Amino acid sequence: MSGNKKLIISLLIMMLLTKLTYSQHSYELFGFSSNQINSEFRLNSFESNAGNYSLNKDWEFSAIYGAEVNDGNVSSNIFLISLGKKLNNDYFYARYTPGILAKFIINTGIELILDDTTKAKSLSNLFEYKEIFGAGYSHSFGENFSIGFSVRLFQQKTEEDVLDIYYDTEETAYFVPVTEIKKTDYWIGDIGATYNYNELMKVSIQSVNLFTVKEADISEKKYSDLNTNKEVIFGLTINPYKNISLQSFYETNNSYMVGLNGGFSTGIGNISFGISASHNNNIDDLISSVTPSINYSNNFLSISAIGSIFMNNNKTSLSKDNFKNLGIGNIINNRYSNDRILLAMNLALSFKPEKKVKIISLKADEQIFPTLAENYLTKPFATATVINLTNETITVKPSSYIRNLNKEAVYSPIIKASPRDTFEIPFYTIIGEEFSLINSRTISDVHFYLTTENNEPDDEIQKPILINDKNSWDGKIINLKHFVNSDLNFISKYSKQILNNNRTEIENSVSDLENFVKIKILFENFAKQMLYVSDPRSAVEYVQFPSETLNIKGGDCDDLTVCFAAMLEGIGIETAFIDYKNEDKISHVSLLVNTKLKPDQSSLITNNDKKIFIRKNNQNIDEIWIPIETTSFVNFNSSWEIGALQFYKEAITDLGLVKNKVEIIDIY
Amino acid sequence: MKRLILLIIICSINISAQDFKVDKVSGTVKMLRGTSENWENVTSGKKLNSTDLIVTEEKSFIKISNNTTNFVLESNSAIDISKVKNMSMDDLLLALAMEDIRAIPQKDSKSNVKNTAVYGENKGVEKSVEATEATSVYLGVKLLNGAKQLAKSGYKESALVTARETYRKHPSTLTNFNDRIYFTDILIDLRLFSEANEELQSLGKLELSEKNKNQLHSKLEKIKIALLEK
Numbered sequence: 026m027s028g029n030k031k032l033i034i035s036l037l038i039m040m041l042l043t044k045l046t047y048s049q050h051s052y053e054l055f056g057f058s059s060n061q062i063n064s065e066f067r068l069n070s071f072e073s074n075a076g077n078y079s080l081n082k083d084w085e086f087s088a089i090y091g092a093e094v095n096d097g098n099v100s101s102n103i104f105l106i107s108l109g110k111k112l113n114n115d116y117f118y119a120r121y122t123p124g125i126l127a128k129f130i131i132n133t134g135i136e137l138i139l140d141d142t143t144k145a146k147s148l149s150n151l152f153e154y155k156e157i158f159g160a161g162y163s164h165s166f167g168e169n170f171s172i173g174f175s176v177r178l179f180q181q182k183t184e185e186d187v188l189d190i191y192y193d194t195e196e197t198a199y200f201v202p203v204t205e206i207k208k209t210d211y212w213i214g215d216i217g218a219t220y221n222y223n224e225l226m227k228v229s230i231q232s233v234n235l236f237t238v239k240e241a242d243i244s245e246k247k248y249s250d251l252n253t254n255k256e257v258i259f260g261l262t263i264n265p266y267k268n269i270s271l272q273s274f275y276e277t278n279n280s281y282m283v284g285l286n287g288g289f290s291t292g293i294g295n296i297s298f299g300i301s302a303s304h305n306n307n308i309d310d311l312i313s314s315v316t317p318s319i320n321y322s323n324n325f326l327s328i329s330a331i332g333s334i335f336m337n338n339n340k341t342s343l344s345k346d347n348f349k350n351l352g353i354g355n356i357i358n359n360r361y362s363n364d365r366i367l368l369a370m371n372l373a374l375s376f377k378p379e380k381k382v383k384i385i386s387l388k389a390d391e392q393i394f395p396t397l398a399e400n401y402l403t404k405p406f407a408t409a410t411v412i413n414l415t416n417e418t419i420t421v422k423p424s425s426y427i428r429n430l431n432k433e434a435v436y437s438p439i440i441k442a443s444p445r446d447t448f449e450i451p452f453y454t455i456i457g458e459e460f461s462l463i464n465s466r467t468i469s470d471v472h473f474y475l476t477t478e479n480n481e482p483d484d485e486i487q488k489p490i491l492i493n494d495k496n497s498w499d500g501k502i503i504n505l506k507h508f509v510n511s512d513l514n515f516i517s518k519y520s521k522q523i524l525n526n527n528r529t530e531i532e533n534s535v536s537d538l539e540n541f542v543k544i545k546i547l548f549e550n551f552a553k554q555m556l557y558v559s560d561p562r563s564a565v566e567y568v569q570f571p572s573e574t575l576n577i578k579g580g581d582c583d584d585l586t587v588c589f590a591a592m593l594e595g596i597g598i599e600t601a602f603i604d605y606k607n608e609d610k611i612s613h614v615s616l617l618v619n620t621k622l623k624p625d626q627s628s629l630i631t632n633n634d635k636k637i638f639i640r641k642n643n644q645n646i647d648e649i650w651i652p653i654e655t656t657s658f659v660n661f662n663s664s665w666e667i668g669a670l671q672f673y674k675e676a677i678t679d680l681g682l683v684k685n686k687v688e689i690i691d692i693y
Numbered sequence: 694m695k696r697l698i699l700l701i702i703i704c705s706i707n708i709s710a711q712d713f714k715v716d717k718v719s720g721t722v723k724m725l726r727g728t729s730e731n732w733e734n735v736t737s738g739k740k741l742n743s744t745d746l747i748v749t750e751e752k753s754f755i756k757i758s759n760n761t762t763n764f765v766l767e768s769n770s771a772i773d774i775s776k777v778k779n780m781s782m783d784d785l786l787l788a789l790a791m792e793d794i795r796a797i798p799q800k801d802s803k804s805n806v807k808n809t810a811v812y813g814e815n816k817g818v819e820k821s822v823e824a825t826e827a828t829s830v831y832l833g834v835k836l837l838n839g840a841k842q843l844a845k846s847g848y849k850e851s852a853l854v855t856a857r858e859t860y861r862k863h864p865s866t867l868t869n870f871n872d873r874i875y876f877t878d879i880l881i882d883l884r885l886f887s888e889a890n891e892e893l894q895s896l897g898k899l900e901l902s903e904k905n906k907n908q909l910h911s912k913l914e915k916i917k918i919a920l921l922e923k
Contacts, residue, residue: 599797601797623864624861624862624863624864625863625864625865627862631730632725632730632732633725633728633729633730633746634832634862634863635725635727635728635744635746635773636728637862638795639795639861639862640795640796640797641795641796641797642797643797645796647861647864662730665728666727666728666729667728669728670727670728670744673728673744674744677791678743678744678775680784680787680788680791682791682794683787683788683790683791683794684787689794691797691798
């Protein structure tokens with residue numbers, strides 16, 4: 026035994042003492058160099074991964090070139106070519122494997138002297154086993170559990186020299202050497218599952234030869250047939266420290282394999298190295314083979330060099346008897362295998378950048394009200410709980426796109442996230458003017474995107490959303506002001522026209538009473554043409570635009586209050602909604618209007634100070650406001666008295682303003 | 694439906710508000726019912742609602758009662774019937790806090806462009822304002838007199854609320870130092886030292902005689918000590 030082999034065995038004994046074992050049945054083409062820093066590439070094969078588990082993110086191409094040493098002779102060929110593709114939670118993988126081939130020529134010991142020559146012909150048997158191709162599929166249920174299967178097509182070919190006996194007419198026997206050729210195809214299917222228990226530990230289970238279908242007319246098993254005993258392999262991977270990984274497999278036929286790998290990052294990529302050793306139950310040696318490997322990877326490619334050193338201390342002679350008694354269980358890892366070196370390259374064909382943030386959950390409004398567009402600029406319509414997946418501080422650019430409501434994606438404020446932090450991101454939106462006058466309700470969808478440093482979003486999520494028509498209202502009195510402002514230009518002209526028609530009355534009034542007189546004139550004009558019409562009950566509250574109320578000449582208290590408020594706001598008279606909140610949720614709204622009079626001037630407009638309400642303006646000066654009930658159309662004084670009485674009783678005497686039963690909502 | 698609810702509310706106000714009846718009237722006593730603009734004479738036996746305001750003239754008084762209370766309003770006084778009641782300390786504090794929500798929230802820069810059109814010319818403003826101020830002072834003084842009588846009758850909390858409303862609606866009455874000290878003393882009696890301190894600070898901004906200044910200073914010192922002990 027060479028010095029190197031002693032060193033390797035010492036290392037392996039150390040690993041065995043940790044009670045971690047590796048399966049042997051499955052030989053790992055990539056040499057068990059997969060760990061956390063190169064996990065984006067598939068560095069395992071069906072031999073150790075029948076469940077087709079992979080962390081590959083998109084398209085990936087890989088190729089392995091192999092060289093084999095046999096009695097000092099080196100032969101090389103393409104070992105494997107494969108293609109993998111991740112589609113959401115599904116992963117597909119296919120491989121072509123010209124290098125998975127084992128050929129045995131066994132001399133029968135019979136020699137014939139041909140009658141026409143002096144040469145002797147030795148009779149021999151040729152056994153050839155190869156995998157043609159393999160394919161696999163797996164599905165991930167969340168991040169931690171994956172289940173899948175693989176199917177491989179094997180071909181077994183035997184060429185056996187036998188002697189046929191012919192008799193001539195004189196009954197003379199002739200021995201004629203004949204080669205009998207037989208081909209048998211095997212379909213072998215296996216399943217497997219992998220579970221990431223936590224960041225430190227991963228477990229797996231997989232079948233060996235679960236489904237075997239022979240495409241031949243041979244019903245009786247022959248000694249030369251590929252061994253297809255059914256087994257189960259249990260796998261355990263432990264990451265005790267960053268970038269260090271211990272891997273072990275145990276197979277129910279009492280074979281096992283252990284491996285250790287580690288790595289480090291450099292400025293130009295990651296370097297990993299690993300070593301594994303296997304015990305094959307069919308071979309007398311404690312350690313039947315050792316597989317050292319080294320790997321380089323970056324975001325685009327991974328290159329591995331893998332050696333396979335077969336101990337063969339008790340090398341079995343290649344004889345027909347041994348074949349009969351021991352068979353062959355694995356094409357590339359058996360008692361007759363020669364030392365081998367493989368050079369593997371994996372290439373990310375369509376590079377997907379590392380996902381730096383992820384949406385954990387998202388709460389979004391179920392419906393959008395186009396007329397409340399201004400609200401969505403300052404109040405988020407959705408909030409996402411997001412996690413920074415990296416160990417660094419990142420900048421997250423959130424954006425959203427509501428189909429049929431946004432011209433393009435709308436960006437919300439940028440957020441800086443601490444390493445591994447979980448945080449909330451608000452989404453705002455801008456409703457274009459061309460979308461704000463929608464006349465029918467539609468079901469649409471909203472796309473939420475999180476982008477970090479790349480153009481492509483790191484994460485996105487889609488939700489359905491109801492887009493209401495322009496007259497829909499969410500029932501909150503505060504939002505009625507958006508209807509007041511909806512067609513202020515039109516309503517302003519309308520009010521000015523009325524005042525112009527009554528300019529004599531205004532000119533003859535005391536100048537301090539100008540606002541009061543205007544309020545009175547406009548209300549008288551408003552009241553004489555309006556009719557109260559109840560809102561038809563529907564799933565969503567309906568509010569008319571002021572121009573619609575003037576056109577229809579009627580509405581309910583919301584419509585009438587909005588319309589009269591717009592008439593006053595349009596000429597610069599301040600107004601406020603009075604929201605009378607009712608316990609049965611049917612609230613009432615009326616209007617509070619600023620006369621601009623000082624408290625000491627109250628007797629200019631009333632003898633009864635219950636009809637006025639004093640409010641401080643922005644300059645801290647008291648001004649007289651008056652409550653007006655817009656659903657009463659008798660005359661201005663009547664509407665004022667009705668409005669004032671309810672306000673005095675509910676807002677003042679019953680302390681509704683401080684008990685939150687009455688709320689004043691300014692419109693501006 | 695909403696209109697119906699409104700009518701029910703208004704009707705219920707009228708039905709449930711007949712809180713007092715007039716037992717005796719001497720001299721001239723008038724009333725304003727609800728939000729009416731018209732003064733009515735008050736006579737014995739008349740029923741008064743909580744939304745009514747009664748006003749007595751010189752050398753007049755009125756005695757009113759209900760199941761639990763008798764109240765006499767003396768001459769040159771006015772009172773809201775709704776104020777003749779016991780108020781809890783909580784309700785008093787809420788009523789005083791109502792001041793804070795009377796201010797209009799600060800407007801942002803996006804406020805609408807206001808129409809600045811002016812129709813006609815200014816005329817007779819000064820005269821009108823003077824006239825209305827005199828009317829306001831007249832009613833305001835009477836309301837403060839009524840508030841003092843409420844306090845004397847034990848309705849201190851109601852008296853404070855009335856005074857606060859009167860000062861706001863009839864600001865000319867704010868200049869009467871003695872009246873304001875009177876109501877500040879009630880605040881101190883009720884151990885509302887912070888509110889009393891605030892009122893005295895406001896009072897200090899008036900032009901005061903030396904005597905009044907000393908009186909104010911003395912009360913401020915007492916409140917400081919009370920606030921420290923609190």
